[in-house]
């Protein structure tokens with residue numbers, strides 16, 4: 808599958824004060840929505856069952872033909888990750904840890920999700936298998952993995968997130 812040296816790694820945002828070792832515990836490898844889980848008609852796709860995807864990692868770091876999210880497509884249409892094509896949200900608890908294949912993609916996601924606190928967070932680089940489940944925000948290039956190895960932990964650069972936020976906020980208007 809993967810070419811190059813070493814396993815492919817992925818990037819996850821984690822609270823600074825919490826042991827990133829918990830990410831390796833299979834019992835804790837689940838992702839739930841921030842805030843109250845919402846069930847019912849899907850607002851992401853308006854009930855169509857498909858939605859537009861944007862790979863934040865390739866948009867920020869450059870198109871990558873080996874990207875596990877988009878294979879270099881960057882923007883494409885696919886089954887809605889939130890309702891999984893049914894038009895109704897039934898299941899918001901997903902198996903795996905939410906990650907991005909590039910650090911830049913994680914930063915762009917945090918900038919996009921402007922209620923995401925970026926202070927007191929670290930970026931954890933992980934290696935592991937892809938989950939067969941999909942993240943609720945897969946349409947922004949998030950993946951779920953079952954981490955097997957902690958590769959690195961570094962401070963989150965809140966300044967970079969703010970810079971992306973300033974830039975993309977203008978693009979949207």
Ligand SMILES: [Zn+2]
Nearest residue numbers: 862865874877
């Ligand atoms: Zn991509």
Ligand SMILES: [Zn+2]
Nearest residue numbers: 849852887890
């Ligand atoms: Zn949907």
